[in-house]
Amino acid sequence: MNLATIDWAALWQTPEFIRLLRVAATIIGGTAVLYLVSFAISRVLIRRYSVHYRILIRKLVFYTGLVAIVLSVLVELGFDLTGLLATAGILTVAIGFAAQTSLSNLISGLFLIGERPFQIGDLVRVNDILGVVESIDLLSIKIRTLDNLFVRIPNESMIKNPVTNVTRYPIRRMDLDIGVAYKEDAGRVLEVLKELAEANPLVLQHPEPLILFNRFGDSALEFKFGVWFEKSNFLALRNRLMREIKERFDREGIEIPFPHITLYSGSATDPFPVKVEQSSDR
């Protein structure tokens, strides 16, 4: 086709061309307005709602607007929406069968949004996955693990499995299991642990630490040492407290035993023969 032979003046005035122009204007103008409106909404909501709700409302407005634009374009192009809506019911059933998992995730997502067991930025544990919640969407939540992996967890799994929100409350308790040799004075161990908790500035003085003579273990007297701390101090406190326990026990001469096994042969047989040999250089 030779472009020079086209009568541009006449073409611009044809109804088809004007319709195309209206479609282009609807798509470009509508999308721009949609972005502006959803941005303005998120700015307005910034003080009143959490990040989670802001993102959700913004997405809701955006996708509703997008559907409206698509429908307007279809009407502009001459499609009969009455027929489209009539077939929508049948399509819904068909899609429902085909997308059972997605629908289950969608409904689970609505429950999660209503229940709010966690928010964006919370540290959560789901099964064996521990990470920070990056986004909560209708079908899944996205988590960034502590070693910087991206994990997508379907909402259905979040509803079915226990979810631990590690950072929900402002303070936490760190429980350490400590074993000392049977020869040690249990009362002195309790005193030393109390002094260690009092001396460490990251340990909260209140609620008071849990210091418990827990049980007579296989190889050690077992103590539970639970100290409360502000949730952001976990790593600093753990490193510092473990080191302080070891150093203090060493200074006090309190033995932290490795597992011992004593074999007893019973009275029906003779004892195991044991031969002690001295090394040649002594």
Place this chain on the structure above:
Amino acid sequence: MRNLRQFWTHRRLHDDRVLLCRLGPLRLWLARGDSFWRFAHTFGESQELLDISAVPSDVVPDALEWTQALFKEPPQELLLLPAIPDRPVVVQTPFPVVLPAGQSTRFLVRIPVSVEVRVETGKEQVRLGTLPSESLSDTWFGTPTEGTFCYALSDPTSPDLETLRPGPHHIVIPVGLRNASSVPLEFGRFCLRLGHAGLYCGDRHLWSSPVEILQEDPYKPASLVYTKSPPGEEGDLLELVKPSAREETTLRRLTFGGGSREAIFEVSIR
């Protein structure tokens, strides 16, 4: 140093000089270069030191962790200002206290001051940082699910200065407590939120504006009122930080703990 006022004043520091400020256990190192100001701090054992001196750079410990601020032309004027700790403080009384209904009492509390480091460019002051004069333990005031993150102070209260024995790095706070309710007030610790208190310097002690705590309803939090006037315990006080005296309506939260009221509170949330 003869008195406290000399510590909290302006001073000049020339290029490539290091200043060591000793305030109680705090050792604050300040250095000025041709394009920077830097500071670092450590804690010592002594509680009574109060001096500032220029030191040769070879006595500065190698292990210091410096914080550095960059300037095109670093100002020469330095100003140290006292500041309230950045969190509320929880005061643990040596034994449980009972204040009968209708009674009031006054006592003094000492808390370690924080030191705000500023440099002065002539027109304006630039804050370089704020440092605690003593390492304080963390504590929590409230329930395990809701409360305030605070610093813990054990046994820092006394009815008079002689037994309180404040060091040069302590702020002395006169606290008035009135139980206007119909039942005795029992507590083992209380929380002081001092964000709006003014700070004053005397010859021997740093003071905060007095705090009045009023308990009217035994089942509601007490109210804290910061008075506008300086404390009357020492004369000729120099105002270093202005008070914003008003009743802390936003802070009408739990103020007392460790008595029967806290026990009731804790049981009720389980």
